[in-house]
Amino acid sequence: DPMENGMAEEDGKQWFGVTPPDLTLAARHRSADWVYSYLINFYEDDSRPYGYNNHVFPNVGMPHVMAGMQQELSEEEFKSNMGDIANFMTYAAEPMAPTRERIGVYVLVFLGILLIPAYLLKKEYWKDVH
Numbered sequence: 001d002p003m004e005n006g007m008a009e010e011d012g013k014q015w016f017g018v019t020p021p022d023l024t025l026a027a028r029h030r031s032a033d034w035v036y037s038y039l040i041n042f043y044e045d046d047s048r049p050y051g052y053n054n055h056v057f058p059n060v061g062m063p064h065v066m067a068g069m070q071q072e073l074s075e076e077e078f079k080s081n082m083g084d085i086a087n088f089m090t091y092a093a094e095p096m097a098p099t100r101e102r103i104g105v106y107v108l109v110f111l112g113i114l115l116i117p118a119y120l121l122k123k124e125y126w127k128d129v130h
């Protein structure tokens, strides 16, 4: 089901300078690698309103909502969690992607098999043409 956002657009704009975006298609729009890099690249920066900036998205409006987690976990665990989020966002952006890929293989196998009678038929039609 869609995840509803309880924050009013106007409030978000006032609090963060920009309304928090709908992330449904973010992983497709930006790529999973970008989202992962973005999530692991927040750094402390006192010049920013919420004390954090981002190497991948300079002067980002989003606060570092994972700051607590990053402090508690080892770097490896934190990166693994951010990888899970990036993967989940990739799945959420196109839940039927694995089905599409599976059907694609069936279609290619079918076309491969169809090639045999099509080729034999072509030989049959052209055998009298010299």
Ligand code: HEM
Binding pocket: 016, 018, 019, 020, 021, 023, 026, 030, 035, 038, 059, 060, 061, 062, 063, 065, 085
């Ligand atoms: C696990 C939770 C979250 C994830 C994975 C996440 C991820 C992202 C991503 C990928 C973007 C960049 C979108 C783009 O421009 O393509 C973004 C932007 C943003 N996020 Fe988050 N976000 C999370 C939580 C939050 C929360 C809790 C808030 C606010 C309290 C927030 C506020 C914003 C804002 C304001 C922007 C726009 C930044 C700008 O354009 O300067 N995010 N977020």
